[in-house]
Amino acid sequence: MKIKDLFIDPSKSMSEKDIADARAVMTQDSLIRMVWVIVILFILTVLPIIFLINSFSLGEWETIPAYFYYFCLYSFRMLIMAVFFIVALRSRKKDASGLPQRMLICIFTGYILFDGTVSGILMQLFDGGITTYVIAVMLVSALLYHPKKTISIMLPASFIFLFVGILLLQKNVRILYGQSVNGLFTISIAWVISRFVYNSRMRDLFSQFTITRQTKELEYCNSMLYERIEGHSSLLEQTNFRLDNELEKKLSWEEKTRRYQDELREIFQVSFFYIKTPMQKVLAYLDHLTKDEADFEPDRKSILLCRNEIHHAEHAALILLDNLGIGMTETPFSPVDLNYVMERILESNSHRLTEMGLSFKYSKLAVILGDKHQCFRLLQGLFDFCLTNPRVADAEAINLSCEFQPSRSYYTIDTGVISDPDKNLRLFSMGQALEEKEKSFNLAFCKKIVEHHGGEMTIGLNDKNGAVVEFYFPKS
Known part of the structure; x- marks a missing residue:
């Protein structure tokens, strides 16, 4: 993935349904990770409280007032962690958007940043470090999925709160300057990590949704294709059945044709009468031309033409008989x-x-x-x-x-x-x-x-x- 892709929201190329589904999945993942963070922080908080209780029994609280503030912070943290743990386990999805769960995650993120910021401010009373603040910022940025607007508001707000607290407690200007630069650099890196984690997960879910949708479409196309193949197969069977019936009908007609063939031969003389009349006219005309009269000379060319007409008529008769099935076919x-x-x-x-x-x-x-x-x-x-x-x-x-x-x-x-x-x-x-x-x-x-x-x-x-x-x- 290119560097510029870290700042491009993949949801712009996604449909509203895919965005809603992706956010629901990311909310569930963040909720599970939040539970594990609560358990780890609860365990890590018990040990300092035991140490502080032991310090109180030794009377060190009177000489080091910061122990009292840490004890109050850690006690409050354990109480809050217990509340978050119970609420997270009993959390249920109230609607399709998963809004109550996202609000719970945002509140938990805000508290972690607040706790880390307060711890970083109290560290100014000891060694002047902001290690707890850095850990808290990196923890919520790397493990929890937050939209761009949410993380862009929480990180600067926590840094401002940290800067004000350090400014009130830290008298050394060089340390104040160094912690300010470190805090600013920390939230910048945390913002980049948060965007990288969020966008990567969003692209991954979008790819999964696309593959799932394409798989369903492919299955649907396969089912439709199978139905069409089945339909064409049944149509082909019907066509073959119809052709078989037509063939049987044709064979039956051929049998009937052979059965009536003898009767058809008997009518050839009747059919021949259609050409009998014109041929008789030709012969009558021929007789007229060949009358033995003194003043009449036969037209031999006309006689020849009439004879040709007779031969043509005879040929037509043979063709007619051949079409009736009784001709001279080979x-x-x-x-x-x-x-x-x-x-x-x-x-x-x-x-x-x-x-x-x-x-x-x-x-x-x-x-x-x-x-x-x-x-x-x-x-x-x-x-x-x-x-x-x-x-x-x-x-x-x-x-x-x-x-x-x-x-x-x-x-x-x-x-x-x-x-x-x-x-x-x-x-x-x-x-x-x-x-x-x-x-x-x-x-x-x-x-x-x-x-x-x-x-x-x-x-x-x-x-x-x-x-x-x-x-x-x-x-x-």
Whole structure:
């Protein structure tokens, strides 16, 4: 600590609460030290009284009058020490500021200075020293904590009282001058010691209060942080639980989607009607341009544009079917038993065959490597083509045969549907098939499925002008 810090009151940088707490602690410390000082002074006073009583029995009081004054002083000191001892032990803190205890300490300090000053004055009758005064001043300055105002009043007051007493009893000017200088130097040193002790203790308590307060703040921050961590942990658990529920819901929706996928495939023809009308208009316009009139020369550029429009419409239809889950997407192929697929189709369409009085015969089919849903649509489309188109007279059976060749499985289906070569060329084009009945679209789509599986489909005529569809799949 620097020298200038001795004269700086640390309470200026402290809060009122810290100042009050520090003064309360310092008052308690001073009270404890005061009790020990009382005990020591009481013991040190008993010995001189015994000596003075012995001197009185020897008759020395008549020759040395100072013994009587010392006896009175020491007796009064013992009485006062006993009173201070009892009051100090019974002292209690009356309020938050500890004012009664501080007043007791101030009174005790004043008495010690008074006692030391009187002893120093009486010493002028013997050797002219002020040792007791110096001891008293240093005792109260070093052991007891006093504010700056209190010690600044008590020390000069005791010195003035000492100087007046010495001036009355001491006739030697040199001794008077020396004791005055010594007394002034003593109170100066005592004042510095008092400020050093007081300010050091105040700074120490302020540091303790600061550390305690920061520790409490840190504990509070830790508790708040722990609560927030607990809150975030619970929130995270709730979020995970919610995500698990959402995942379960999503999986359930995926199951429902797969469950209704077959039903979704059945509506692709209905969805295709959204693009059917504009394509029919294009074909009608195309027919108008190609009418065989003498004064009309076909506009070949317009015809080409119309043909392109038809191809675009056909491509749009394929995209629509692909979005519905039955297009030509690159899905991994797996073994498909066509016998099982055919059995399912016949089970679901047996009432249609009964109503029309038809029969469906087929030989053992192959197991191919392909897409199960597309194979189902292929056979269902061929089945619908046979039942929904005009039939040849006496064609009461639909025959599907399979020929197992080294590199492929070859299928022939005698549909019994009335057809002709010109019509057959139009059935495999999705755009041109729109001129026919909507069910003609099935055959065009079946051709796309066969080609997607690496095969090929053709259509021909039998001897009764009935349509015969032939297609093959590569051997799995």
